[in-house]
Amino acid sequence: MLRMSTLFLRTLRADPADAEVPSHKLLVRAGYVRRVAPGIYSWLPLGLKVLRNVEHIVREEMDRMGAQEVQFPALLPREPYEATGRWTEYGDGIFRLKDRKGNDYLLGPTHEELFTLMVKSEYSSYKDLPVSLYQIQTKYRDEARPRAGILRGREFLMKDSYSFDLDDDGLKQSYQDHRDTYVRIFERLGLDYKIVSAVSGSMGGSASEEFLAVTPSGEDTYVACTHCDYAANVEAATVMAPPALDPATQPALEVMDTPDTPTIDTLAAFLDVPASATLKNVIVQLRNPDGRTELLVIGVPGDREVDLKAVEANVFPAEVEPFEDFARYPGLVRGYLGPQVLADLEIRYVVDSRVTTGSAWVTGANEQGKHARNVVMGRDFTPAGTMPAAEVRDGDLCPVCGNLLEINRGIEIGHVFQLGKKFADALSLDVLGPEGKPVRVTMGSYGIGVSRAVAAIAEQSYDERGLIWPRSISPADVHVVIAGQGEQQEGGESLAAGLEAAGLRVLLDDRKKVSPGVAFKDAELIGTPTYVVVGKSLAADGTVEIRDRRSGSSRTVSVADAVAEVVAEVRS
RNA sequence: CGGGGCGUAGCGUAGUGGCUAGCGCGCCUGCUUUGGGAGCAGGAGACCGCGGGUUCGAGUCCCGCCGCCCCGACCA
Secondary structure, eight states: OEETTTSSOOOOSSOOTTOOSHHHHHHHHTTSEEEEETTEEEEOHHHHHHHHHHHHHHHHHHHHTTOEEOOOOSEEESHHHHHTTHHHHTGGGSEEEEOTTOOEEEEOSOOHHHHHHHHHHHOOBGGGOOEEEEEEEEEEOOOSSOBTGGGBOSEEEEEEEEEEESSHHHHHHHHHHHHHHHHHHHHHTTOOEEEEEOOOGGGOOSOEEEEEEEOTTOSEEEEEESSSSOEEEGGGOOOOOOOOOOGGGSOOOEEEEOTTOOSHHHHHHHHTOOGGGBEEEEEEEEEOTTSOEEEEEEEEETTSOBOHHHHHHHHTTSEEEEOOOGGGOTTOOTTOOOGGGTTTTTOEEEEETTSOTTOEEEEEEEETTEEEEEEEBTTTBOOSEEEOOBOOOTTOBOTTTOOBEEEEEEEEEEEEEEEETHHHHHTTOEEEOTTSSEEEOEEEEEEEEHHHHHHHHHHHSEETTEEOOOTTTOSOSEEEEEOSSTHHHHHHHHHHHHHHHTTOOEEEEOOSSSOHHHHHHHHHHHTOSEEEEESHHHHHHSEEEEEETTTOOEEEEETTTHHHHHHHHHHO
16 A cells, blocks of 8 residues: 555646646656656656556567567667667667777667577577567667657667568568557557558668557647548658649640749749649759769649658658759759759659649749749659658548548657568578578567656646546556544545455555645646545545546445445446 | 757745845644645755856856757657
8 A cells, every 4th residue: 555644755736847748747746757867767656656557568468469578688789780780870869888898888779689689599490480579678769859758758668579470471460460469558558549650761671550649749740531540640641642634635835934933932922823833843862872862853732841751751761961052953943943854954853642644833944034834744744753742731632532631749659560671681580491491580670668658648648637547557546535634544544454455556645734635636636547535524424435536526425335336436 | 950948945936236045835843723735933945057257246247168948950
């Protein structure tokens, strides 16, 4: 039993000045966590209970799916990360240190390398696969800007797991198993979440989905269809393209004098056409892994920004850099660029998927002060390809069913990822196949932010009085508040003992010098879903009050029935 | 790394170049009080982020640095 009289806890009356988001304010105010350094937090007793409860659910479900728990060190040698190139790739993103001999170490940001090497050293036969291993461990990333308390820290608790399979079908099965397990975990955690398609990014590999906890404080933006179940991170989102038209039916191209109209705004105002009728052409420079660069021009409707992250995802492994060097390309007229000349200049041109065959645009005429109208795709220019390059907006159309898309924000609390052979290739992870020849292993990688999940749940479940935990992870099943002296003291003690004997985790406010008001405020701030008030009604007619934290409703029951009533409510 | 805001006691804050840096909460002692952050009395607790400068005098003005928060860039 936890007793408030001795619990290591100090609640704060005011929000800390350095906190912005609700979970940060409340977790600090209610005495769950304290900041030690930027992005680095200590867990106090109540907070640690919640964290452990989340961890327990994650572990139970991972074990249920047949994954096996292991534990790697957080302090790691440089070599494995050197072998996969990530010692360099991570740049400033990892904490590096040296031992007394000057050897390089790092604090693990994630453990693909170590898991791969462990399987390599232990297993050597196809008969050993498939296998899924996981750990729940502290991770370190030197984030450029930690923010929002424990929502984005530099030290955090993460469950990471890795599947090892012989072939793509096996990988798909392992991926699906993890995905199903994640659904069970997040359901049990009481989270409002969305599964969205994600880009694979620099990790390589193919299929990848993120589990986002829905909250306005989230840093990820995703689109979701209002009718079907399509959902995607904005970086991976696609939209339904307008129908293609027959270029032959469009009027002839016409060049116009449009002096001093180097921007979409000035052009649209000069011609009195909507920005969406113009075709904006953005030049970027691509840097390939071998260092070679090439130009890429991206055409998007003029009322849209180019989403560089989406472009980057589409041109991977090349990197996108800004282009400023107009002097080197006299054919490119700044502010008056149109796609009509790009083929001749041998510059690669791609268009956003909203730009379709037969569509007619106002765009640059490739001469200072001139634009052209009725520039028709498929007649006046032909792009090398299409990509979802323009920002997605509320009201865009779902690529699956054509209904409206909605934009929302979320926090990434889980990620499932068909990694493929990237790490197996880099570290030569093979097993002997049935034909006696080595078979390269294919991997999946799967993460759940355990400490982040605590903050995400807090972010979704609070009111003006404080936190409201789901039963599954509440620091206690029930909080017994003793309000008043005399027989309430003893009544509260014996009720708490009874509840504990019935198997509940009990937090008892047995502080003698605090007024009932303070006890109520603390109970509501701490946020157990059910609390019981043992107060004046005990003396008056032998009853206590059972309150539901979320709804605020309360009912009065005889103290003799209280244990049974509370147990029923908690177990419901 | 760029832009903005801010550093005064454990927390929240006031402070016009001028006396011993003020208030609320919290904390300690005593009395009183006990169904919604009680009351009275007494007390402890501050290198005013750090360093330099201007001045008879700096929490306050100037310069530099450090740190924090927010936005952006960055971020499996």
